[in-house]
Amino acid sequence: xxxxxxxxxxxxxxxxxxxxxxxxxxxxxxxxxxxxxxxxxxxxxxxxxxxxxxxxxxxxxxxxxxxxxxxxxxxxxxxxxxxxxxxxxxxxxxxxxxxxxxxxxxxxxxxxxxxxxxxxxxxxxxxxxxxxxxxxxxxxxxxxxxxxxxxxxxxxxxxxxxxxxxxxxxxxxxxxxxxxxxxxxxxxxxxxxxxxxxxxxxxxxxxxxxxxxxxxxxxxxxxxxxxxxxxxxxxxxxxxxxxxxxxxxxxxxxxxxxxxxxxxxxxxxxxxxxxxxxxxxxxxxxxxxxxxxxxxxxxxxxxxxxxxxxxxxxxxxxxxxxxxxxxxxxxxxxxxxxxxxxxxxxxxxxxxxxxxxxxxxxxxxxxxxxxxxxxxxxxxxxxxxxxxx
Amino acid sequence: xxxxxxxxxxxxxxxxxxxxxxxxxxxxxxxxxxxxxxxxxxxxxxxxxxxxxxxxxxxxxxxxxxxxxxxxxxxxxxxxxx
Numbered sequence: 001x002x003x004x005x006x007x008x009x010x011x012x013x014x015x016x017x018x019x020x021x022x023x024x025x026x027x028x029x030x031x032x033x034x035x036x037x038x039x040x041x042x043x044x045x046x047x048x049x050x051x052x053x054x055x056x057x058x059x060x061x062x063x064x065x066x067x068x069x070x071x072x073x074x075x076x077x078x079x080x081x082x083x084x085x086x087x088x089x090x091x092x093x094x095x096x097x098x099x100x101x102x103x104x105x106x107x108x109x110x111x112x113x114x115x116x117x118x119x120x121x122x123x124x125x126x127x128x129x130x131x132x133x134x135x136x137x138x139x140x141x142x143x144x145x146x147x148x149x150x151x152x153x154x155x156x157x158x159x160x161x162x163x164x165x166x167x168x169x170x171x172x173x174x175x176x177x178x179x180x181x182x183x184x185x186x187x188x189x190x191x192x193x194x195x196x197x198x199x200x201x202x203x204x205x206x207x208x209x210x211x212x213x214x215x216x217x218x219x220x221x222x223x224x225x226x227x228x229x230x231x232x233x234x235x236x237x238x239x240x241x242x243x244x245x246x247x248x249x250x251x252x253x254x255x256x257x258x259x260x261x262x263x264x265x266x267x268x269x270x271x272x273x274x275x276x277x278x279x280x281x282x283x284x285x286x287x288x289x290x291x292x293x294x295x296x297x298x299x300x301x302x303x304x305x306x307x308x309x310x311x312x313x314x315x316x317x318x319x320x321x322x323x324x325x326x327x328x329x330x331x332x333x334x335x336x337x338x339x340x341x342x343x344x345x346x347x348x349x350x351x352x353x354x355x356x357x358x359x360x361x362x363x364x365x366x367x368x369x370x371x372x373x374x375x376x377x378x379x380x381x382x383x384x385x386x387x388x389x
Numbered sequence: 390x391x392x393x394x395x396x397x398x399x400x401x402x403x404x405x406x407x408x409x410x411x412x413x414x415x416x417x418x419x420x421x422x423x424x425x426x427x428x429x430x431x432x433x434x435x436x437x438x439x440x441x442x443x444x445x446x447x448x449x450x451x452x453x454x455x456x457x458x459x460x461x462x463x464x465x466x467x468x469x470x471x
Binding site: 283284286294295296297298300355357358361 | 427435443450
């Protein structure tokens with residue numbers, strides 16, 4: 001149970017959040033937010049403010065789903081590590097050994113990249129991120145995406161010497177998506193639901209937009225608050241999760257209950273596996289297996305940022321202290337709300353102030369709406385050029 | 390002071406595993422001038438972390454904050470105090 005000290009801390013940050021968040025939404029023209037303040041050994045608090053969609057004014061509530069972009073990656077990593085524990089996959093085996101439906105293109109570098117390298121973005125792979133499509137069923141599958149035939153015309157290949165340096169690749173996670181499908185014979189979204197999301201109690205989460213039923217999904221918005229067309233991602237492992245802050249709270253608690261593997265809160269992975277995922281792949285690379293890893297004010301922070309067109313999100317935790325935060329927003333300007341809330345969380349919960357160096361490392365910097373608008377335009381133009389290739 | 394001296398000696402011992410050990414190190418010596426580069430600095434950090442059971446802040450992994458041998462010793466010493 002939570003101690004008195006813990007309760008006091010939570011009341012303090014809880015009061016501040018209730019006061020600050022509505023102001024932040026107005027200040028940055030962000031329609032809606034769902035956030036959780038987590039204590040793995042005690043109570044966690046969920047806060048929901050603003051609108052699902054600026055137009056129809058439906059309110060965000062506990063069960064409102066958000067598209068969480070690259071926050072999908074740590075959950076995908078759990079799927080991969082589950083297969084590793086079940087001896088269906090080896091972290092140091094070559095990825096190509098598991099794939100029949102697609103061939104990694106020949107390049108100037110060797111193609112013997114491992115699952116471990118892909119998980120940690122050190123395989124030297126191309127395709128940093130995805131833009132999605134406004135068509136719900138585009139007819140493309142993950143192999144089309146890997147081959148550069150889908151809406152993102154960039155193909156996945158080894159563009160630099162594997163293992164040399166950290167180079168963020170969503171493309172790598174698309175390879176992992178295909179591997180999961182080939183090994184299990186299930187669709188990626190079904191495998192993840194049956195073997196990860198459901199056992200963790202994340203019943204309002206899915207990688208498959210067709211499985212969402214009637215639940216409310218937030219619309220994405222641009223830097224000035226204009227509603228954007230919904231974008232879908234065939235690259236589910238890298239960018240396709242729909243979830244709630246409450247479900248992500250369950251995921252975070254599972255990541256922090258390393259000593260209680262048989263507990264209902266983490267029925268899936270061994271503590272040593274979780275520890276491995278939270279450990280940097282190399283001391284000078286701030287990433288483990290599916291998670292960013294930073295040390296700030298002597299505290300190890302395990303997190304992941306998510307940014308898709310129209311949505312901004314973050315999960316962040318201190319496993320040693322059993323504390324965490326989830327912030328989900330439905331706006332490109334959500335990065336500024338995240339920036340201010342992370343400053344508060346670090347100050348109140350981690351007892352650290354965030355330097356510009358650390359903000360950059362964690363990708364939680366303040367951004368001017370004009371520069372966000374510029375990025376929106378730039379992404380759209382690049383995407384259109386890719387389409388014409 | 391004694392603790393700092395003990396830390397200093399361990400730091401020097403670890404440094405000599407990475408750079409030319411024929412020279413005598415002084416507290417004000419610049420770590421780059423001693424012969425450390427970004428890769429060997431990381432190796433030294435890893436060894437120091439294991440030795441002292443600490444974890445360097447990300448900000449400390451470059452030569453921007455920890456410039457001299459004394460900076461390195463002070464960081465470790467202050468870490469244990471807090």
